[in-house]
Amino acid sequence: MTDVPPRTEIRDRFGRVFDYLRVAVTEACNLRCVYCMPPEGVDFKAGEHLLSADELLRVVRVAAGLGVTKVRLTGGEPLVRKEIGELVAGMVRVPGVESVHLTTNGVLLRERADGLLAAGLRGLNVSLDSLREERFLQITRRPGAGKVLESVRHALALGFPSVKVNVVVMRGFNDDELLDFAALTRTAPLTVRFIELMPFDEHQVWKRGRYFGSELIVARLREAHPDLAAESGSSTEEHVYRLPGHAGKVAVIPSYTRSLCGSCNRIRLTADGCIRNCLYSGEEHDLRPLLRGGATDEELGELICHAMRQKLVDGWAAQKASQSGPPRTSMTQIGG
Numbered sequence: 343m344t345d346v347p348p349r350t351e352i353r354d355r356f357g358r359v360f361d362y363l364r365v366a367v368t369e370a371c372n373l374r375c376v377y378c379m380p381p382e383g384v385d386f387k388a389g390e391h392l393l394s395a396d397e398l399l400r401v402v403r404v405a406a407g408l409g410v411t412k413v414r415l416t417g418g419e420p421l422v423r424k425e426i427g428e429l430v431a432g433m434v435r436v437p438g439v440e441s442v443h444l445t446t447n448g449v450l451l452r453e454r455a456d457g458l459l460a461a462g463l464r465g466l467n468v469s470l471d472s473l474r475e476e477r478f479l480q481i482t483r484r485p486g487a488g489k490v491l492e493s494v495r496h497a498l499a500l501g502f503p504s505v506k507v508n509v510v511v512m513r514g515f516n517d518d519e520l521l522d523f524a525a526l527t528r529t530a531p532l533t534v535r536f537i538e539l540m541p542f543d544e545h546q547v548w549k550r551g552r553y554f555g556s557e558l559i560v561a562r563l564r565e566a567h568p569d570l571a572a573e574s575g576s577s578t579e580e581h582v583y584r585l586p587g588h589a590g591k592v593a594v595i596p597s598y599t600r601s602l603c604g605s606c607n608r609i610r611l612t613a614d615g616c617i618r619n620c621l622y623s624g625e626e627h628d629l630r631p632l633l634r635g636g637a638t639d640e641e642l643g644e645l646i647c648h649a650m651r652q653k654l655v656d657g658w659a660a661q662k663a664s665q666s667g668p669p670r671t672s673m674t675q676i677g678g
């Protein structure tokens with residue numbers, strides 16, 4: 343028997359292998375969520391600072407050559423990027439990429455869903471923090487709860503293999519809607535994911551006691567549904583449950599608690615071309631000079647591997663080390 347050479351892979355000092363690339367395709371967003379940015383927005387970078395479609399595809403090709411199999415398109419709001427359908431179609435065709443997913447606020451999804459499915463998109467995560475119009479307006483500073491919900495229903499009707507609704511839970515704001523959200527899973531095969539609020543809003547809700555932890559979320563669900571059944575889910579979904587007799591699932595994501603860092607498999611690419619090895623890291627590794635300076639794919643791959651080898655043991659260590667790092671205070675500049 344001949345020895346099979348080990349497959350090239352992106353691995354860090356702690357033995358974690360990174361096969362999941364989150365690609366921010368824009369910093370721009372058509373909402374102004376209170377936990378993400380101030381009402382006037384943030385300083386979005388001009389077009390030439392952002393990676394072009396060709397540059398994005400090249401980074402995905404290089405990463406796939408190093409073992410990345412799953413790609414998620416994020417932003418900002420990825421659907422505000424006009425080439426989003428072409429980007430999905432291009433990434434789906436990259437050898438080694440097994441699935442392409444997208445995270446959206448859902449506002450533009452109703453009209454884009456058919457095209458995205460046809461382009462090969464396999465999964466949609468739709469952010470929706472309130473089912474009530476007046477609260478949606480308060481949280482996002484724009485109208486549209488009904489429109490987003492309609493988009494979710496349309497995506498399910500089209501037959502997307504995976505549809506998830508992401509809810510950032512905030513104490514005294516929407517924590518009284520947990521059961522209404524869970525009820526969405528009664529007849530629809532979707533997953534509602536309750537996400538802990540993260541401290542990425544320098545001046546806003548984080549400092550006003552809005553945090554509502556994952557244990558409290560589970561306790562609240564269990565109070566109403568004592569026979570909540572545990573299920574398996576993706577690696578970030580610490581607790582995945584099915585309510586008795588329900589078609590879909592509910593999950594809880596400990597984004598603040600960071601209890602899943604030991605099995606982290608994520609690489610992040612910002613819209614302006616930087617690799618971040620952790621959501622909480624302030625350290626960035628800029629691919630743009632290489633992409634625009636005639637570097638080879640090997641050189642690009644080396645920088646990606648180098649960036650991931652610098653990854654610290656967990657998100658707490660990354661946050662501590664990043665206190666002096668370059669500030670990106672809005673999630674829209676990091677790529678959620």
Ligand code: SF4
Pocket residue numbers: 600602603604606607608619620621622655656657658660
């Ligand atoms: S906090 Fe950092 S290390 Fe932990 S799961 Fe998130 S990206 Fe990975």
